Structure formats: C-alpha cells, structure tokens
Amino acid sequence: MKWICTFVCCIPFYLFAQMKWQNVDSLFQPLPQSVHVFFSNDSINGRPNHAYYVQADLKDDQLDFSSIATNGKRSTPIQFYETESKPLLVMNCTFFEFVHNTNVSLVMNGGRQLAYSNKTFARKGKDTLTYSHPVIGAIGIDHKRKADIAWVLSDSTTRYPWASQHALNPLIDSNAKLDIPKMLLAYPLKKWKMQTAVAGGPVLVQDSKIAISNNQEQKFSGKAINDKHPRTAMGYTLDRQLLFLVIEGRFPGKSEGATLIEEAIILRDLGAVEALNLDGGGSSCMLVNGKETIKPSDKEGERPVPAVIMIKDKR
Numbered sequence: 434m435k436w437i438c439t440f441v442c443c444i445p446f447y448l449f450a451q452m453k454w455q456n457v458d459s460l461f462q463p464l465p466q467s468v469h470v471f472f473s474n475d476s477i478n479g480r481p482n483h484a485y486y487v488q489a490d491l492k493d494d495q496l497d498f499s500s501i502a503t504n505g506k507r508s509t510p511i512q513f514y515e516t517e518s519k520p521l522l523v524m525n526c527t528f529f530e531f532v533h534n535t536n537v538s539l540v541m542n543g544g545r546q547l548a549y550s551n552k553t554f555a556r557k558g559k560d561t562l563t564y565s566h567p568v569i570g571a572i573g574i575d576h577k578r579k580a581d582i583a584w585v586l587s588d589s590t591t592r593y594p595w596a597s598q599h600a601l602n603p604l605i606d607s608n609a610k611l612d613i614p615k616m617l618l619a620y621p622l623k624k625w626k627m628q629t630a631v632a633g634g635p636v637l638v639q640d641s642k643i644a645i646s647n648n649q650e651q652k653f654s655g656k657a658i659n660d661k662h663p664r665t666a667m668g669y670t671l672d673r674q675l676l677f678l679v680i681e682g683r684f685p686g687k688s689e690g691a692t693l694i695e696e697a698i699i700l701r702d703l704g705a706v707e708a709l710n711l712d713g714g715g716s717s718c719m720l721v722n723g724k725e726t727i728k729p730s731d732k733e734g735e736r737p738v739p740a741v742i743m744i745k746d747k748r
Contacts, residue, residue: 451702452477454486461721465746467493468521470721474688477695480661483681483688485719485726486703487522489744491578491673497745498574498629498675500526502540502547505533507737510718522744524677524719525665526631528712529739538712539571539587539594539632540740546594548740549587550632551611554603554651566611567603567651568620570636571596572667572709573627580669582636582707583625584646586616596625600636600646631667631742633711637697638668641706645693652710653693661690663717663730667742668700668708676703677742679719681727688727712738 454471461470467490474483489496501517508516510523517523527538527548536548550569555561568584571594575581584601587594588611595613601620606612616622635647647658663682669675678700682690691699693710700708715731716738729735 452484452699461724463722464521465493465495465748467496468744470726477691480689481687482691483727484699485679487677487719487721489522489675489677491574491580491669491675494578495747497747498742499745500540500542500547500629500631500740500742502527502536502740504535504548504739507534507739509735509737510720510741511723511735513741513743514720514723517743518745519723520743520745522677522719522721523741524679525716525738526633526711526742527738527740528633534739536739538569539585539630541573541594541627541630544626544628546587546589546592549589550585550594551588551613553609553611555609556605563605563607564609565603565605565651566616567649568597568601569632569650570634570646570709571630571632573625573630575626576628579673580675581627582639582709584636584650585625585632586611586613586622588613591624593624593626594630595622597622600649602649603651629742631711631740633709635693636707636709637666637693638701638705638708641701643694643697643701645697647693658693661692662713663715663727664691664696664713665711665717665719666696666700666708667711668703668705670704671706674704676700676705676708677719679717679727681730682717683730684728
C-alpha cells in the first residue's frame with residue numbers, strides 16, 4: 434500500500450475542475466425511475482471530451498444486474514443486445530485475448546464463474562526464469578444487492594474466486610502457472626461470494642480516495658497510465674447507486690479520451706466509494722435501450738467482445 438499512498442500524494446491538484454453533467458434520460462427512453470443517464474462535454478485538462486454515465490439504484494429489486502461470457506466467440510454490444518432480449522444497458526467489461534477470443538478477466542453470473550482472472554507474466558532482464566502472478570481488480574454484486582470492489586484470483590477448482598480487500602503485490606516464483614494454494618499461504622485471501630461480477634483493472638478509487646493499484650495489478654507498463662484513451666469503468670456510491678462510465682476517445686479535436694488518473698478523478702467526483710477501470714480503447718461501448726452513448730473508436734464501429742455486463746428491467 435505504500436506505493437499507492439505515494440502515488441496519490443503526487444497527483445497534481447490542478448488537473449481539471451469538476452465536470453458538469455446533464456441529465457439526458459429523454460434521449461434513451463423508456464427508463465425506470467431508478468435509472469438515469471448523464472452526459473458531459475466539459476473539457477478534461479483543456480482537451481475536448483464526450484462522456485456518459487448511467488446511475489442505477491441497486492435497491493430496486495426489479496433491476497437485474499447480470500453478465501455473460503462467450504469464451505471462444507466475440508459479439509458486438511448490439512449483437513448481445515439482440516440475443517439477450519434487449520437489456521436496458523449493455524456495456525463492455527473484461528480484458529481478453531484475440532487469438533482464441535477468450536476472457537482473461539473474471540466473469541460471474543448467477544453465482545457461477547464463467548471466466549477467470551489468473552494471469553501470469555514472464556519476468557524480463559535478469560529475472561527471466563521467474564514469473565509474476567498479480568491479483569486483479571474486480572467489481573461484484575452479492576445476493577443482498579450490495580456492491581464491492583476487491584482484488585481477485587480465480588480458476589475452475591473452486592466455486593467462488595479468492596479475494597483481498599487490499600491491493601497485493603504480485604507473487605514472484607518459478608512457476609509458469611498460478612498455484613492458488615501457494616497464493617493462499619502467502620496472502621490473506623477469502624472466498625468472494627458474488628452473484629454477478631466482472632474484472633478488469635486497475636482499481637481506481639478506494640474509500641472515496643484516488644488509489645490506483647496499477648503497480649500491483651501490472652496492467653499498464655511505463656507511462657501508459659498517462660496516455661489518453663477511450664475508457665470504460667464502474668463504481669458505486671455510499672447510497673448504493675451503481676455507476677457505469679464510458680469516455681469517448683481517439684477523435685482529435687472532438688473527444689480525445691482520458692488518462693487513468695483523470696478517469697479516477699471523474700469517478701471520485703461522481704461520489705464513487707470504490708471504482709474500477711475496465712477494458713477500454715476500441716472496446717469501450719455502452720448501449721442504453723440499444724442506443725449508443727459514446728462513439729466507438731474503431732473505424733469499423735463496435736468492437737466484438739467476449740463478455741458484457743448488463744442491466745435488465747424485470748417490469
């Protein structure tokens with residue numbers, strides 16, 4: 434945790450003023466009273482911006498928060514919208530690899546793991562015979578409809594993932610594959626009994642403070658956290674409002690995206706107690722009632738992805 438505290442203290446206080454958001458529910462009707470859509474084109478650090486967020490009340494038991502993973506196959510968000518009975522919201526979430534179209538981040542639905550977070554990295558330089566096993570950020574909703582962000586490990590050997598409520602340094606060893614029993618000896622992990630969950634990383638906000646655990650999660654190397662890109666993220670507030678955020682990017686002069694630090698500040702200013710970065714770039718996309726919010730950055734339009742998170746209205 435020492436690195437996180439140092440990092441937070443070094444964040445410039447002059448990054449940008451708090452953004453102003455406009456309610457645009459009228460553009461995405463019909464919506465239940467417990468769900469609202471907001472838009473902002475306020476600049477980020479003087480650069481042009483378009484961003485949307487959806488606020489959904491976890492206390493509304495008529496809202497079904499669910500996810501789906503189609504490992505081995507990718508579909509666009511609008512294709513998920515059509516095949517999943519036209520959910521109220523569809524948003525990209527997990528990181529994945531293109532060779533086998535497979536998620537490399539946890540996905541849970543109905544209390545079952547559909548994909549796993551157990552990434553291993555071969556180390557470089559003088560440490561080429563060792564491997565790094567990071568513990569990855571995820572957001573989940575339990576059976577009491579309470580949200581939580583934690584750092585997780587998962588595989589097919591147990592029903593539930595293993596999680597920590599604090600960022601953990603990666604385990605370094607000589608094993609090319611993750612050994613979860615060894616991790617359980619090294620770290621105080623507990624079973625994370627969520628009904629719905631998706632992972633991404635890094636975690637952006639903890640205890641209502643910016644606390645970016647990129648070094649621990651090993652998501653972005655070098656100065657990449659300072660690069661502007663399209664972004665997707667989730668968080669939740671103290672009064673149990675679930676936040677879904679997308680930031681448009683890679684359109685010079687129109688909307689140039691956000692850094693991880695800027696994304697974290699936006700979520701903190703929206704009242705997030707905890708917040709998590711998800712897969713961004715060309716994957717960033719959020720549909721509300723089948724309508725696009727931000728414009729995807731790929732020239733082909735929506736990028737096919739192997740998992741999405743959804744809100745379905747049961748009314």
